[in-house]
Amino acid sequence: xxxxxxxxxxxxxxxxxxxxxxxxxxxxxxxxxxxxxxxxxxxxxxxxxxxxxxxxxxxxxxxxxxxxxxxxxxxxxxxxxxxxxxxxxxxxxxxxxxxxxxxxxxxxxxxxxxxxxxxxxxxxxxxxxxxxxxxxxxxxxxxxxxxxxxxxxxxxxxxxxxxx
Numbered sequence: 001x002x003x004x005x006x007x008x009x010x011x012x013x014x015x016x017x018x019x020x021x022x023x024x025x026x027x028x029x030x031x032x033x034x035x036x037x038x039x040x041x042x043x044x045x046x047x048x049x050x051x052x053x054x055x056x057x058x059x060x061x062x063x064x065x066x067x068x069x070x071x072x073x074x075x076x077x078x079x080x081x082x083x084x085x086x087x088x089x090x091x092x093x094x095x096x097x098x099x100x101x102x103x104x105x106x107x108x109x110x111x112x113x114x115x116x117x118x119x120x121x122x123x124x125x126x127x128x129x130x131x132x133x134x135x136x137x138x139x140x141x142x143x144x145x146x147x148x149x150x151x152x153x154x155x156x157x158x159x160x161x162x163x164x
Contacts, residue, residue: 001028001039001040001041002024002025002028002040002041002043003040003041003042003043004042004043005042005043005044005045005089005099009043009044009045009046012046012047012083013046015046015047015073015082015083016046016082016083016086017072017080017081017082017083017084017146017148018079018080018082019080019146019147019150019152020082020083020084020085020086020144020145020146020152022154023117023121023131023144023146023152024043024086024144026120027041027088027113027117027144028041031113031116031117032088032113034116035109035112035113035116036105036109036110036113038092038093038105039093040093041088041089042088042089042091042093043086043087043088043089044087044088044089044141045070045085045086045087045141046070046083046085046086046087047070047071047072047073047083048068048070048071049071050067050068050071053065053068053070053071056137056138057137057138059138060137060138062137068085069083069084069085069145069146070083070084070085071083072084072085072148080148080149080150081148084145084146084147084148085143085144085145086143086144086145087141087142087143087144088141088142088143088144089141089142090104090105090110090134090140090141090142091103091104091105092104092105104140107134110134110142111134113132113142114130114132114133114134114142117131117132117144118130118131118132120154121146121152121153121154122152122153123147123151123152123153124147124150124151124152124153129145131144131145131146131152132144133145
């Protein structure tokens with residue numbers, strides 16, 4: 001089940017790139033449970049401003065990027081625009097405890113989910129970057145991203161004869 005760390009994040013779904021929304025839905029509709037045994041997939045971040053990106057990276061001791069996939073906004077009339085980044089919690093839900101106190105999923109479990117996502121989705125132009133990453137910029141999380149326009153494709157939808 002798809003859930004959100006804050007209600008304001010649920011509102012950001014409207015700004016998601018259509019391909020990223022497909023990836024998030026696919027994960028929430030069964031893959032997340034299959035790999036983590038967690039019924040709720042908690043989205044902790046989607047859209048954010050450039051100032052927020054700078055603050056997050058600076059506080060984490062990293063050089064802020066010139067732009068972030070979380071900063072993209074929907075362009076009127078362009079169905080392929082939108083926020084191209086989403087962060088997923090890698091904590092195990094514990095009712096009665098504060099979110100910050102929930103234990104983290106084992107790294108091996110998260111890495112299996114990342115591998116499964118990257119086995120299903122890829123960039124058309126390059127494999128230099130991956131659709132799913134397990135990293136820790138502003139706390140440990142699963143990061144999902146897609147390329148602009150139609151550059152990110154579901155591997156099973158790639159026509160025969162096209163190299164993967």
